[in-house]
Amino acid sequence: MKFRRLGKEMWDMSKFPPGLQLYTLRNEMQTDLFGTLKKVAEMGYKLVELFSWGYGGIPADEMKKALKHLNLGVVSTYVGHKDLENDLQHQIEYALRLGVQYIITDFSEKILRNESSIQGVISSLKKIGKEIKHQGLQFLYHPHAPEYKQVGGRRIIDRLLEGVGTDLIKLELDLYWTKKEGLDPLETLFKYKGLSPLIHVKDMDKNGIFIEMGNGIIDWPPIFRILKDVGVKYYFVEQEFSNHPLKSAKMSLDYLRSIGVVSRV
Numbered sequence: 001m002k003f004r005r006l007g008k009e010m011w012d013m014s015k016f017p018p019g020l021q022l023y024t025l026r027n028e029m030q031t032d033l034f035g036t037l038k039k040v041a042e043m044g045y046k047l048v049e050l051f052s053w054g055y056g057g058i059p060a061d062e063m064k065k066a067l068k069h070l071n072l073g074v075v076s077t078y079v080g081h082k083d084l085e086n087d088l089q090h091q092i093e094y095a096l097r098l099g100v101q102y103i104i105t106d107f108s109e110k111i112l113r114n115e116s117s118i119q120g121v122i123s124s125l126k127k128i129g130k131e132i133k134h135q136g137l138q139f140l141y142h143p144h145a146p147e148y149k150q151v152g153g154r155r156i157i158d159r160l161l162e163g164v165g166t167d168l169i170k171l172e173l174d175l176y177w178t179k180k181e182g183l184d185p186l187e188t189l190f191k192y193k194g195l196s197p198l199i200h201v202k203d204m205d206k207n208g209i210f211i212e213m214g215n216g217i218i219d220w221p222p223i224f225r226i227l228k229d230v231g232v233k234y235y236f237v238e239q240e241f242s243n244h245p246l247k248s249a250k251m252s253l254d255y256l257r258s259i260g261v262v263s264r265v
Contacts, residue, residue: 016227017073018253018262019047021200021238025245026051033058034066036246041070043250044262049198049236050077050098052091060097075234076102076172076198078142084128092135102138102198104172109146112156122163129168140198142172148181166195174200174238179218180208186223194231200238202252210240212248214255224261 020040022029028036033056040048048067055063067074077100079091084105095103105128107121125141132139141147147157161169173196175185189196201223203216213220227235237256242248256262 016235016261017046018044018256019049019234019236020045020249020253021049021051021078021236023051023078024237024239024242024249028245030056037066037070037072039246040249041072043253044257045072045237045249045253047073047075047234047236049104050074050100052077052079052083055094060094064098074098074100076100076104076140076236078104081105081107081124081128085124088128088131092132092137095137096135100137102140102172103132104140104142104198106142106144107146109144112146112149112151115152118151118156118159119163122160125160125164125169129164133168138197139169140172141169142174142200144174144177145181148178148183161195171196172198172200174202175218175223176200176202176204176210179204185218186226189223189226189230189232192230197231197233199227199232199235201235202238202240210242212239212242212255213237213252214258215251220255220261221259224259 022040025036025040037048050063064074077095077098083091084103091103111117111121125139129139141160143157147160148155150156151159157171161171171192173188173192175188178185178188189199201213201220203211203213203218205211205216237249237252239245239248239252253262257264
């Protein structure tokens, strides 16, 4: 397979360290969290995105020390909306002690089902967003498939942004899910220009199934060329399902090296 390289003039690799969403390795982390992080660092990832139920009760200071020892940066963490609704101050405190900039959440399809529930989600996100902003962090929403559906003549994702306000909430777009829902990832990034400082990158095969980057149908080089222009600051590889998660994480990183996004050094 031939890959189109980006060209040095189009991509400053130092400004976009390769990141991995650790949900990819959730099973491995349950059995050996620090050993798994070590393997991630050895692959060549420079950044990780945490998820709240993957901490294993480890104090933030201990997690921060371990990441620093492995030279793994962390700028963001995903927290389930129920944890934010029921334990917001603790989640914010953990994020602050860890040193992250972004807290991310989402809602399930069964909650985003009708007008009444959407208004409830907006109310919840607004309340949480105000406190997160007050504490000096940025709140992000991660849309999956449901948010691209229409209720009341508009896509749910747009209604959430408008209802909550982009001063309180922005996005973490997942380019697999935009493609899955029939949207063009490149056009979607431009549509939400300045509103998605973080993105998830994972590929899709011709049947719509998760697959490692470079083995699917998404055209990645044009996407990486415009990340700076649309305000993306960090990207995270994610493999939601895989029979060999560690291998999948490495395959995607190797692909990014092959097109010049990640340095081979």
